[in-house]
Amino acid sequence: xxxxxxxxxxxxxxxxxxxxxxxxxxxxxxxxxxxxxxxxxxxxxxxxxxxxxxxxxxxxxxxxxxxxxxxxxxxxxxxxxxxxxxxxxxxxxxxxxxxxxxxxxxxxxxxxxxxxxxxxxxxxxxxxxxxxxxxxxxxxxxxxxxxxxxxxxxxxxxxxxxxxxxxxxxxxxxxxxxxxxxxxxxxxxxxxxxxxxxxxx
Numbered sequence: 161x162x163x164x165x166x167x168x169x170x171x172x173x174x175x176x177x178x179x180x181x182x183x184x185x186x187x188x189x190x191x192x193x194x195x196x197x198x199x200x201x202x203x204x205x206x207x208x209x210x211x212x213x214x215x216x217x218x219x220x221x222x223x224x225x226x227x228x229x230x231x232x233x234x235x236x237x238x239x240x241x242x243x244x245x246x247x248x249x250x251x252x253x254x255x256x257x258x259x260x261x262x263x264x265x266x267x268x269x270x271x272x273x274x275x276x277x278x279x280x281x282x283x284x285x286x287x288x289x290x291x292x293x294x295x296x297x298x299x300x301x302x303x304x305x306x307x308x309x310x311x312x313x314x315x316x317x318x319x320x321x322x323x324x325x326x327x328x329x330x331x332x333x334x335x336x337x338x339x340x341x342x343x344x345x346x347x348x349x350x351x352x353x354x355x356x357x358x359x360x361x
Contacts, residue, residue, distance in 0.1 A: 181261050182254055185268060189247025196240040237283055238276040246272030297354055299323050300330060304347045304361050307332075311340040311358070319346055319358055332356040 250268030253259040305321030311334050319332040334340050335349050335357045350357035 181264065182251065185247040185250035185254065185264070187247070188243045188268075189245075189251065192240050192243025192245075192247060196237075196244055199237065199240065238279050241275040241279040242272040244272075245275035297330065297356070298351060300328070300348045300356055301350060302348060304345065307340050307342050307344045307346055310342045313337060313339040316355060317342075319348075319356060321346075321348060321356075330354075330356045332358045335359045 246268040249271030250264040253264040303321040309318040311317030345361040346358040347361040
């Protein structure tokens with residue numbers, strides 16, 4: 161317990177004798193950096209970050225790629241980047257021989273704003289790339305392919321069709337509820353929700 165009582169993270173990082181402004185910059189860089197790394201690590205796991213931050217911050221829909229959700233996630237990521245680079249930029253100026261408090265705050269604000277803008281642009285690019293790669297199920301109407309899993313009478317099977325130059329597999333049912341065997345050639349004639357309606361080609 162005595163070891164924990166004497167533990168000081170700022171002392172550990174070399175800021176034991178720091179002034180109030182240096183502590184502000186150090187805390188900003190530390191908090192922003194930890195949150196940014198945590199966000200990145202959770203995103204690498206896959207979708208975990210969205211669920212966690214939705215619960216902690218009440219940011220419903222962060223995992224979706226709608227415009228509103230993108231703005232919310234972008235705001236949080238931008239805030240993390242701003243805090244991190246505001247702290248780093250301000251500390252760098254304060255550590256130079258001619259650095260003053262006013263210049264440090266100005267440089268910190270400029271670097272923080274630039275990083276927030278760059279993060280926003282990068283995030284928007286990722287969203288647009290993911291959006292460009294998606295294919296609407298309705299694009300499959302009129303396409304031809306084969307039955308991948310037999311469509312039973314009145315039931316649902318699976319078909320593979322070429323949509324926008326890419327072979328894709330979809331759930332499908334027969335337009336007249338007739339059975340279609342595996343390997344039969346089919347044509348997509350409609351949709352029922354996310355299920356394709358097909359007929360023998």
